[in-house]
Every structure is written in structure tokens, then in C-alpha cells.
Amino acid sequence: MNEKPVDDVNPEVKEAEKAEEVEEQRDVIEKEEEEEEEKDKSFEELRLDPRLIRALTKKGIEKPTPIQQTAIPFILEGKDVVAKAKTGSGKTLAYLLPLLQKLFSDCGSKKKKPAPSAFILVPSRELCQQVYAEVSSLIELCRVQIKAVQLTSSMPLSDMRNALAGLPEILVTTPACIPKCFADGVLDPAAISDSLEIWFLMRQSKVGRFNSSKTLPVSSYVCYDKKLKKLFLHNPVVLTLQEGADKEEPVPSNVQQFWISCSAQDKLLHILALLKLEVVQKKILIFINTIDMGFKLKLFLEKFGIKTAILNGELPQNSRLHILEQFNAGLFDYLIATDDNSQQTKAKEEAKDEDNKEKTKNKKRFKPKLDAEFGVVRGIDFKKVHTVINYDMPQSVTGYIHRIGRAGRAYSSGSSVSLVSPDEMEGFEEIKSFLAGEEDKDSDVITPFPLLTENAVECLRYRAEDVAKSVTKIAVRESRAQDLRNEIINSEKLKSHFEANPRDLDLLKHDKLLSKTAPVPHLKDIPEYLVDPKTQEASKMVKLARAAMGNCRRSGGGRNNANKKRSRKGGDPLKTFSANGSKRGRSGGVGQKKDGKGSSDGLTKKQRTA
Numbered sequence: 001m002n003e004k005p006v007d008d009v010n011p012e013v014k015e016a017e018k019a020e021e022v023e024e025q026r027d028v029i030e031k032e033e034e035e036e037e038e039k040d041k042s043f044e045e046l047r048l049d050p051r052l053i054r055a056l057t058k059k060g061i062e063k064p065t066p067i068q069q070t071a072i073p074f075i076l077e078g079k080d081v082v083a084k085a086k087t088g089s090g091k092t093l094a095y096l097l098p099l100l101q102k103l104f105s106d107c108g109s110k111k112k113k114p115a116p117s118a119f120i121l122v123p124s125r126e127l128c129q130q131v132y133a134e135v136s137s138l139i140e141l142c143r144v145q146i147k148a149v150q151l152t153s154s155m156p157l158s159d160m161r162n163a164l165a166g167l168p169e170i171l172v173t174t175p176a177c178i179p180k181c182f183a184d185g186v187l188d189p190a191a192i193s194d195s196l197e198i199w200f201l202m203r204q205s206k207v208g209r210f211n212s213s214k215t216l217p218v219s220s221y222v223c224y225d226k227k228l229k230k231l232f233l234h235n236p237v238v239l240t241l242q243e244g245a246d247k248e249e250p251v252p253s254n255v256q257q258f259w260i261s262c263s264a265q266d267k268l269l270h271i272l273a274l275l276k277l278e279v280v281q282k283k284i285l286i287f288i289n290t291i292d293m294g295f296k297l298k299l300f301l302e303k304f305g306i307k308t309a310i311l312n313g314e315l316p317q318n319s320r321l322h323i324l325e326q327f328n329a330g331l332f333d334y335l336i337a338t339d340d341n342s343q344q345t346k347a348k349e350e351a352k353d354e355d356n357k358e359k360t361k362n363k364k365r366f367k368p369k370l371d372a373e374f375g376v377v378r379g380i381d382f383k384k385v386h387t388v389i390n391y392d393m394p395q396s397v398t399g400y401i402h403r404i405g406r407a408g409r410a411y412s413s414g415s416s417v418s419l420v421s422p423d424e425m426e427g428f429e430e431i432k433s434f435l436a437g438e439e440d441k442d443s444d445v446i447t448p449f450p451l452l453t454e455n456a457v458e459c460l461r462y463r464a465e466d467v468a469k470s471v472t473k474i475a476v477r478e479s480r481a482q483d484l485r486n487e488i489i490n491s492e493k494l495k496s497h498f499e500a501n502p503r504d505l506d507l508l509k510h511d512k513l514l515s516k517t518a519p520v521p522h523l524k525d526i527p528e529y530l531v532d533p534k535t536q537e538a539s540k541m542v543k544l545a546r547a548a549m550g551n552c553r554r555s556g557g558g559r560n561n562a563n564k565k566r567s568r569k570g571g572d573p574l575k576t577f578s579a580n581g582s583k584r585g586r587s588g589g590v591g592q593k594k595d596g597k598g599s600s601d602g603l604t605k606k607q608r609t610a
């Protein structure tokens with residue numbers, strides 16, 4: 001008998017065959033991933049000290065990330081290392097663990113050295129505090145006699161001297177602080193040259209200031225910036241853990257990237273829709289390019305009952321650290337932040353100042369003083385940020401990558417939404433084509449945000465425009481000055497309070513209202529008739545997903561199989577919902593390579609799903 005032509009095959013059978021094929025492919029991918037996992041090394045196999053492994057277990061860290069697996073053995077061998085890995089991939093522990101292990105062997109056996117044996121240089125005070133906290137907690141958990149201190153330029157000399165008087169083994173500081181310490185005699189170059197064994201340099205560009213360190217007899221440098229490599233390193237091991245080694249910066253692929261096209265004036269309307277209709281997951285970090293814009297946004301959202309905190313370079317250091325701590329501890333869900341104190345941000349502020357000069361000639365003007373060591377984007381580990389919103393687009397591709405890297409840290413997934421105005425389109429296109437790569441120019445790495453229908457946005461227009469009018473330039477300037485005054489007072493209180501209660505988080509709230517008039521109650525809730533049904537459905541799914549994620553966390557780290565399945569199936573509505581009615585998002589799943597073959601973030605399947 002003749003075989004039936006292919007076209008005559010029953011469509012249901014065809015469907016079933018297709019589904020089977022897809023299932024088979026999925027099995028192959030999962031098998032590949034499992035094999036990949038089996039190749040992974042454990043902390044024990046990296047010959048990490050059992051005290052460190054126990055400390056990591058207490059912190060809920062069970063398995064080294066790829067950068068940790070690769071870098072730790074080289075650093076333990078005393079090799080100079082230049083490492084490049086995706087943002088959020090665990091670089092901090094990749095150097096802290098071998099550093100502590102090296103110091104363990106000295107500990108107790110020798111006399112204390114006159115100066116620290118290890119210098120960790122990081123680009124901002126915030127990062128300084130973060131690294132110091134991380135190393136201190138490891139030391140505490142390991143119960144070893146090692147001392148770490150942090151120094152920043154703003155510290156009084158007496159505090160610096162006191163900190164160093166205890167003969168710490170580890171110094172965490174910023175590059176700007178080193179020359180100051182030398183000039184004020186707080187650090188003695190001769191003593192350093194006798195003691196120093198290891199430097200860790202993290203992304204910063206002002207190294208020219210302490211070139212003299214080239215002459216120091218250091219056994220191992222580890223650095224995360226290739227510019228520094230030329231200055232300091234001797235025949236270093238270069239580790240690049242990322243896809244597309246030609247790219248300047250690694251892209252975190254566990255962050256789903258979306259964008260919304262809107263005019264500059266409509267950005268307030270769109271962010272209101274995103275937050276008020278709850279179509280993005282909390283916690284949310286919102287980036288703006290100028291401090292004034294931050295206050296405008298805060299005042300605007302306040303009117304709708306959305307409380308936010310602001311983080312920027314003109315706030316006193318104690319306040320900034322406290323805001324970060326509170327946000328990380330989950331005391332508030334929305335944080336508005338400027339980038340680090342880039343030239344561009346400054347230039348913009350100055351241009352605005354010039355612009356305002358004429359208008360306010362006779363008035364006493366408020367002059368912000370920005371902190372040169374401020375930086376929230378590079379390296380700061382914001383905990384459990386699910387969504388990053390670019391209210392203003394960043395000025396560069398690198399800026400974009402650093403911003404979105406604040407979501408989806410380590411093993412979690414996240415998403416980003418960029419509001420792009422026509423003026424920002426050129427820069428946005430550049431970002432898109434960079435991310436797509438040379439070969440794949442047409443692929444959409446950043447896809448249109450699917451959960452907000454035009455109708456849903458338009459329903460809020462009247463209210464948004466009405467409220468936006470009330471947020472005048474004067475109101476913005478006054479609230480900015482008010483916030484700074486409050487924070488200066490807070491900062492003093494915080495200083496003395498933290499000396500007495502270093503772990504107390506609940507002293508001050510940073511997301512309090514700044515408006516002079518209280519928000520009117522009717523704006524707090526959006527009546528149902530104003531909400532588009534599709535967006536309403538999306539919002540419900542986002543809430544369900546959030547609840548599910550909450551449960552995962554409660555069930556203890558979530559690295560078991562049940563959670564694995566849950567995260568694969570339940571997932572993020574951004575991956576499964578489309579306002580256009582298709583069942584799956586088109587951009588591929590979190591942690592999926594473009595070819596569908598597992599992760600490009602360098603994390604294993606287990607790590608990603610946890």
C-alpha cells in the first residue's frame with residue numbers, strides 16, 4: 001500500500017508528534033545541564049578551609065559560582081589574577097574566601113604585622129561598607145583572630161588612627177583615601193611594604209594616584225579591571241567568564257529586559273501605571289539621571305499613595321548606608337536612585353543650575369554638594385531587587401548593564417523596564433545592538449513590555465496629568481532641600497546610634513512623605529472601572545507570582561527539587577503572559593540562551609532555579 005502523503009496526516013497526530021519532539025529536546029537540554037552541573041566543583045574540591053565552608057553554609061551558600069570555581073584555586077596559589085565575570089556572579093566571595101584562607105595560616109603563628117597584609121580597594125564608600133560587612137561576617141562566623149577595618153576619606157583622622165591601632169590584617173578602602181592616609185601619616189609606606197601580601201583592586205580608574213605601589217613586594221594581585229592590569233600585574237592569569245568575550249561588559253542574562261516607548265512628559269504617567277496597577281514585581285529600583293528628577297518622581301508618586309525613598313550622592317554617608325540597609329532588609333519596596341556621581345550627572349545638574357541662575361538671581365539658592373566617592377550602581381549588592389526601572393535612560397551601554405545588574409543578583413531572576421522617549425531612542429538603539437551582538441543584529445534582546453495595554457495607561461492620564469501639574473519646580477527644590485536637612489540631622493543621630501547599636505535598622509524611616517500637603521485619599525486607590533481588564537489580569541498574575549516567590553523564600557533557600565519544579569512551571573508572568581493573547585512571552589525564559597540551550601549567565605541550573 002502507498003503511504004499517505006504527509007499533508008494528509010491528522011493534525012492532532014501532527015501536534016502530538018511535535019509536542020513529543022519538544023519534550024525530547026527539553027530532556028536533552030536538561031540532561032546536558034545536569035551533566036554540566038556534575039562537572040561543577042564543590043567548595044571542598046576547591047580545598048577551601050572547613051571553617052570557611054561552615055561559614056558559607058550558615059549564610060545559605062552551598063556551591064561556588066563559576067567565577068569562584070575558577071578564581072579561588074589561582075588566588076590560593078598566589079597567582080596574579082584578572083577576572084571578568086557577569087555582574088552579580090559572586091566576584092566578592094571569589095577573592096574574599098582565598099584571602100581569608102591565606103590569612104588563616106598566618107593567624108596565631110606570627111607576631112602582628114605593623115600594617116595590613118591585605119588591601120581591598122573598591123570604587124565607592126557604599127561598596128566599601130558592603131565588602132567590609134561581608135568580610136567581617138565571614139570572620140565572625142569562622143571565629144578566627146583576624147581583624148578587618150574600613151577607611152574612607154570622610155572619616156576624622158582620629159577615627160582612622162584608632163581603626164589602624166588594632167593592627168588589622170585587612171584594610172577595605174577607596175582609592176581616594178590612600179593618598180590622604182599617606183599625606184596625613186595615618187599609613188606608613190615603609191610599614192606597608194613590610195606587611196603587604198595581597199591587593200584586591202576592583203573597578204576604578206584613579207589608580208594613577210598611587211603608582212608608587214608598583215614598587216611594593218606583593219605576592220598576589222587580584223583585580224577586576226583590565227585597565228589596572230597594565231599598571232600592576234605581572235604575567236597575570238586572565239579569567240573571562242562570560243559569553244562573547246569581545247564584549248566590554250558582561251550582560252546578566254537572568255534579567256528579562258523590556259522597554260516602553262513614550263514621550264518624556266508621559267513618563268510619569270507610565271511609571272504610575274506600572275507601579276499602581278502592580279504589573280511589575282517588587283522590590284523595585286528606579287533609576288533617574290538627575291537628583292531633581294528623583295524628587296519630582298517621589299512627590300508625584302506620593303500623591304498616589306506610593307511611598308519611595310531616594311538615594312543620591314548629596315546625602316550624608318550615614319544616611320546613604322542606612323537607606324541601603326533598610327532597602328536590603330525589605331523595609332520599603334521602592335527606591336529611586338541616581339547613578340554613581342558620573343561627570344554626566346554632574347554636568348546635567350550644573351547645566352540645570354546655570355539655567356536656573358537667571359530665574360533665581362535674587363533668591364538664596366540651594367547648592368548641592370555631591371560626594372565624589374558615591375556610587376550605587378557599580379558593585380552594590382541590592383538584595384532581592386526584582387525589577388529595575390530606567391525612568392531616564394542611562395548615558396552608556398555600560399551604565400545600562402550595571403543598572404540592570406542590580407536585579408537578578410546571584411541565583412535569582414529579575415526584570416528591567418526602560419522608559420524610552422524619542423530623544424533617548426538613539427542611545428537605546430545602541431544599547432540594543434550592543435546586546436544583540438554583531439552576528440545577531442536583528443534579534444530583540446529588549447522586548448516591548450507586554451503587561452500594560454494602551455487603554456490601561458490612558459485611563460490614568462487625566463489623574464496623572466492633573467497631579468503632575470502640582471509638582472512644580474519650586475516644590476521639587478524645596479523638598480530636596482528639606483530632605484537634605486532631615487538627613488543631615490538623621491545622619492548625626494545615626495552615627496551615635498550605630499556606634500551603640502550597630503545592627504539596629506529601625507531607627508529612622510527613609511521613605512517618609514515630603515509633600516507639604518497630605519495625599520488626597522481618592523488618589524490612593526484606582527477604581528476598578530479605570531483599570532483595563534487585560535492589565536488587571538496581568539496584575540493578578542504578578543501578585544500570585546510574588547506570593548509564590550514569598551513561599552519559596554520561607555521554605556528555606558529554595559534549592560530543593562520541589563522548588564526547582566515550581567520555579568520552572570510557575571515562573572514569572574512576564575514570561576508566560578502576553579497582552580496580545582499568546583501563551584508564552586516571546587523573549588525566552590530567564591536564564592535561557594538564544595539557542596534555547598540553558599544558561600548564558602554562567603550559573604548552573606540548580607543555582608538559577610534556586
Ligand SMILES: Nc1ncnc2c1ncn2[C@@H]1O[C@H](COP(=O)(O)OP(=O)(O)OP(=O)(O)O)[C@@H](O)[C@H]1O
Nearest residue numbers: 061063064065087088089090091092093379381410
Ligand atoms: N556561591 C554563591 N551561592 C549563592 N549566592 C552567592 C554565592 N556567591 C555570592 N553569592 C551572593 O550573590 C550576590 C552577588 O554577589 P557579588 O556582589 O559578589 O557579585 P559581583 O559579581 O561582585 O557583582 P557586581 O559585578 O555587580 O559587583 C551576593 O548577594 C552574594 O552574597
